[in-house]
Structure formats: structure tokens, C-alpha cells
């Protein structure tokens with residue numbers, strides 16, 4: 001069983017001590033770590049409001065308090081508890097009444113172990129989803145992060161990024177896979193490490209880059225092999241998945257997986273089972289999978305290059321990192337960070353960002369995102385300083401240095417041969433179309449779009465807000 005599910009509590013409430021003991025032993029043998037027993041209803045009734053999210057296995061007929069009273073009280077005071085009624089009475093009326101009062105399910109004694117565990121698993125995952133929803137709503141209302149230290153390596157002030165962190169804090173503790181998407185160099189690897197830290201998992205964070213691995217190398221690296229599995233397999237070898245036990249397996253570039261590697265990964269994610277090369281003995285895994293890609297997996301799925309079932313399985317929780325060009329507020333923050341770092345590492349005097357360079361940085365669209373920004377700073381510092389970067393960026397952005405100091409001065413094309421519709425659009429309509437077009441041409445980069453339109457970035461921003469409110 002999964003580490004996260006097994007650590008949530010199960011409460012058994014029944015006056016039949018022999019049955020309570022038998023349930024207790026069954027649950028322990030299935031890996032439930034936190035099982036608490038109560039042999040009278042009164043005991044649990046007082047504790048109900050404080051009980052942690054989990055599942056309550058509840059007998060209906062007890063001498064002191066009836067199970068139905070406890071069920072009602074649980075619904076009223078602690079909705080994070082899912083109640084499974086377990087009773088010796090097989091009466092449809094009672095079952096219907098319990099379900100109507102909010103019981104998750106109704107089991108009639110004697111309950112065989114398989115039925116008990118299957119029902120418990122369903123009830124537990126329902127309890128966890130409710131817990132997750134509650135935490136999400138709480139976060140939406142209060143904002144802020146529970147553990148900002150988890151994200152200290154990720155430099156950002158961008159609201160979309162902080163919203164991702166909030167969401168991540170909630171889903172990190174679940175056991176389902178996480179898919180991180182975003183262009184190259186946006187920080188997917190960093191984010192995967194943050195998910196692992198926030199998950200509270202006791203095992204290691206192990207990563208594997210799937211790009212360019214053929215099916216055999218992928219399977220051997222991930223699942224290991226037994227002695228004699230292939231010509232050079234003189235000794236058995238454990239795969240990375242074993243090192244990730246109770247931890248996290250980070251699969252980077254998942255969009256590059258071959259079709260047969262996709263099948264193996266699906267089995268691992270779906271059934272938590274894998275086979276070492278050369279062995280037909282299944283092995284169980286409790287690693288949590290985080291996958292990342294800079295490809296458009298949705299298109300790969302539609303083109304039949306990525307399995308549909310795997311796509312939906314890994315897409316349970318999706319985190320999409322925006323490109324750096326959409327995080328204007330982060331560019332200077334990151335530049336200052338890497339500049340300080342490079343000056344210390346290269347033992348150079350501290351340099352600062354000139355207003356002209358700041359302008360250029362806002363205009364450039366960083367196709368390689370943060371990784372590119374970092375290399376640009378280091379290369380410039382090693383090669384002469386920030387003025388080198390100014391030259392380079394001006395070249396890369398295809399904008400003359402002069403025009404950057406005064407964005408209004410961009411050369412304008414002639415407008416004599418424009419085609420005007422008849423009747424003419426209103427000024428507001430024309431303005432809105434022009435702003436849309438500039439943003440499209442500038443790939444969403446507001447500084448660049450503003451330069452094209454010959455207005456300041458603040459003026460463009462004001463117009464965007466005005467247009468948005470009138471739509």
C-alpha cells in the first residue's frame with residue numbers, strides 16, 4: 001500500500017472485542033500504520049471533533065451509544081472522517097438510513113478481509129480528496145504558504161508561480177503522479193524537488209532523464225536486472241526505482257519515452273508493480289512518480305505518439321510553469337541573483353544593472369528561460385562585464401541599443417496604404433485590435449508590445465486592463 005494512504009488513521013468502534021482485534025490485525029497486515037480501537041461509543045463520541053482525517057469503521061448496535069448517533073455526530077462535527085457502518089443486521093431500511101445520514105458505505109458482518117480492505121481504500125481516498133479540497137479552499141481564502149522554506153531555491157515574485165506553490169503544498173502529500181510542464185529551463189526540475197520536499201516522504205528523490213533512452217536502457221536503468229538477463233549481466237543490479245522506495249521518482253522528458261517504455265511506466269503507475277529485466281517475479285513499488293516534459297503532451301496524445309491511458313494517469317495533478325517572458329517581474333530579480341553569485345564565484349567586483357540593460361532584459365524573450373538567463377550573465381561576467389551583455393542582448397533581440405532608451409523612437413512603417421473597413425470601427429475597437437495584435441506579435445511580452453505601439457509599458461498595461469473590463 002502507498003505510504004501516504006497507509007499513514008492516515010483508521011478508527012474501529014465496536015463493543016465486540018474479538019471482532020475489533022480481528023479487524024485490527026487485518027488492517028495492520030495490509031500496511032495500515034495508524035489503527036485505533038474503541039470498545040464503546042461514548043469514548044469516540046467525545047473525541048470526534050478532534051479526530052484526524054481518516055476512516056471510522058462503526059458498529060451500529062452498542063450498549064451505551066448507538067452507532068447512528070455517532071454517525072450523525074461525525075457528519076456534524078468532523079466532515080473529514082468517512083464512516084463505514086459495519087453491522088450484524090442486514091436490513092435495507094437501516095442501510096438506506098445510514099447512507100442518507102452520510103455513511104460512506106454499509107458492510108454486513110461477517111465481513112471478509114478483501115471486502116473490508118476494498119471498501120476501506122475507497123473510503124480513505126474519498127477522505128483524502130475532501131481533505132485536499134478543504135486545504136485548497138482554506139489557501140484560497142487566506143493565501144500564503146505553509147512552508148515557504150520549501151521554495152527558497154526558486155526565485156520568483158510572479159503571482160502565477162506563487163499560486164503554483166500554494167497548489168503544490170496541497171497536492172504534494174497525495175500519492176498520485178504529478179505532471180510538470182513548461183518550456184525548457186523554466187525550473188521543472190527545481191519544482192519537482194520542491195514537490196518531494198513538501199510531500200514529507202521519507203525516501204530519496206531520484207531522477208532519470210528519459211530523453212534518448214531506448215526501451216532496454218530505460219527498463220534496465222529504472223527496474224534493474226537479474227544475473228544473466230543479457231550477455232553482459234554478470235551480476236544482478238537494482239534499478240533506480242528501488243532507490244526511490246518511499247520517496248520520489250522524477251522522470252524528466254517523459255514525452256520522449258518509446259511506446260514499449262510507456263507500457264512499463266503505465267504498469268508501474270497504475271499497479272505499483274514492475275519487473276526487473278530477465279525476471280518474471282513482480283516487485284512492488286511505493287515510489288511516487290513525478291513526470292516532466294517541455295513537449296505538448298496533449299498533441300502527442302492526439303497524434304498517437306503518447307499513450308492515452310498513460311497521459312490521463314500522469315495528468316492527475318498538473319503544474320504548468322509559465323515561460324520567463326511572461327514573468328517580467330522575475331527577470332531583474334534573477335539577474336541580480338545570478339550577478340551577485342557570478343561576481344563572488346569569479347572573484348569580480350560587484351556590477352549593477354544599468355537602466356538601458358534593464359530595458360533590454362524586459363524586451364528579450366528568453367527562449368531558453370532561466371537557464372539561458374543564467375548562462376548569459378556568467379558568460380558576460382567572464383567576458384568583460386555587463387556592458388558585454390548589453391551588446392549581446394541588443395543583438396539577440398534585434399533592437400538597436402538607441403531605440404531601447406526611448407522605445408517610442410522605433411522606426412514606423414508608412415500607413416498610407418492601409419485598408420480600412422467600411423463602416424470604420426470605433427476608436428476603442430481599433431485600439432483593442434491593435435493591442436491584441438501587438439501582444440501576439442511580441443509573444444505576450446508586454447515590454448516588446450509597448451515598444452511596438454510606441455507607448456510605455458505602464459500605458460499598455462492600463463489599456464489592457466481597460467479592454468479586459470469592457471469585454
Ligand SMILES: Nc1ncnc2c1ncn2[C@@H]1O[C@H](COP(=O)(O)OP(=O)(O)OP(=O)(O)O)[C@@H](O)[C@H]1O
Pocket residue numbers: 153154155156182183184185186187188189190191252293294370371374
Ligand atoms: N525560479 C528560479 N530561480 C532560481 N533558479 C532557477 C529558477 N528556475 C530555473 N532555475 C535554474 O535554471 C536552470 C534550469 O532549471 P531546470 O533544470 O529546473 O529547468 P527545466 O525546466 O527542468 O529544464 P529542461 O526542460 O531543459 O530539463 C537550473 O540551473 C535552475 O537552478
